[in-house]
Amino acid sequence: MTFPAPLSGVVPPVCTPLTPDREVDVPSLLRLLDHLVGAGVHGLFVLGSSSEAAFLTDRQRVRVVEATVAHVAGRLPVLAGAIDMSTPRVLDHVASVTAAGADAVVVTAPFYARTHPAEIARHYRLIAEASPVPVVAYDIPVAVHTKLPSGVVLELAAEGVLAGLKDSSGDLAAFREVVTGVREQQGITDFSVLTGSELLVDAALALGADGAVPGLANVDPDGYVRLDRLSRAGDSDGARAEQERLCALFGLVGVGNPGRMGGSSSALGAFKAALHLRGVIDCPVTAEPQVQLSADEVAGVRTFLVAGGLL
Template sequence: MTNSAPFGRALCAMVTPFTESGALDLDGAQRLAGHLVARGCDGLVLSGTTGESPTTSDTEKAELVRAVREAVGGRGTVVAGVGTSDTRHTVELAVAAEKAGADGVLVVTPYYSRPPQDAVEAHFLEVADGCGLPVVLYDIPGRTGTRIEPDTLIRLAAHPRIVAVKDCGYDFLATQKVLSRTELAYYAGCDEHNLALYAVGGAGFVSTVANVVPDHLRAVLDAFDAGNTAEAARLQRAATPLIEAMMSAGLPGSVTAKALLNDLGLPAGPVRAPLRAARQEAQEGLRRVYEELVSA
């Protein structure tokens, strides 16, 4: 089976760098974007969960897209997170992202209001009809309170601009059901699933952990594509302690990614409230696990 990857295979859910005073750091964003693309990322997803989208303004989101587009040029795709709990606002953000130079938009399920499936479907269709960019559906019920049911995904796949899914649904059977019945490109949104989803025909990943080890995660896919499945599995397993430390140790991925990036001298800066920086003990633990991976 050929993996269709409209935005590339190895995508980073990039943090949004801020200055020490908490302002948007566009120079830092450009430097980080260039670093990630140079280290193996095919594309960058901006203003997602890891990008702290709930605490950035509409103007900041558009400025970030423009700056990163300028930095990476044609070396990588740029997908802009535009999802909100308000359909009209989401369409406005999608149009702004298109004008700013994005290649696609990431649209999360409307959160908090917990709309039924017919309303979820109508929301995504309105966004897809409202802008000219390809749409990535973002299924992350643990945060939104509402999943995108498989049958809803299958119906949405009929829309010509709905082309992909960022899958954080933790329902591998449902994922394979949709893969078998549609042409949607599935990107793993949970790093522990990167190889497993790719092996059954997924497109690749949209990874928080790629902020700090983009080359290692890219190597997993490269090994699989080369037919060296044992090496792909070894590399995926080797990344597991860092994945766990960054994503399942009680702190949000934006906090852990920024802690490591700052420690490594790469642009990141502080997180915005209500998030808080990792404490020193957690930061030291992250660095130990990171060093164990990169020195192996």
């Protein structure tokens, strides 16, 4: 499928279902894709944080992209994360996921060593030069320890190096700078600004964002598609009510006991538990070394699903 310019709407960061022995569960993945496509989402993002890409082997990453592209069969654009520490390693991932059929690649800043804005810009220019598909920047400082400077994003957008931004920084003021800059700066066309926040989609769309990439959309894609539709129709009261329902549902990410697991284990475990409880995936396990939810914690997820009208 040709990558839409700009990409807009709801683009879930697709979870990666695993078997009990931690291999990619392709049948469950295909059911999850049907669950999302059937809700009317506008694109699919595989191999991001919600996909547990950092915990997958290179072989497993390629398997996810191949299975997704084959199953979707051009109905929606498929974005694939090409996430690694350095430019050469990212270029290897770009080659792999585009050979597997990805319509665009999603790339973070380099990480491990502290990175200067000039190095970030060079990183993206080198990747765009080599990539056969559009490059979307992924701003996720909690994972890579670098905030993408708004000025660098806008500069690269004006050069045509970047086709979009997936902003998971939590910095709404900086997000606004990019949205405003895209609108006002000459030379920027067809650039997508997407929020990665589950909780501020209505606000982001009101600011002029093109869409959202919320992990919770795995669990309730219908809710986020409904929120997107209400926002675009100018129904601010309806959009706010739907956003508030989704904010309450998002409480499920906190079911894990912080005394024995990290936030990622809790959130991704809750997403997968919810998908399992809803009958979408066969097994709710997360990749090692993440800690698994207990039976009581899974019961907590069920409580949120019932309250949200999903069970």
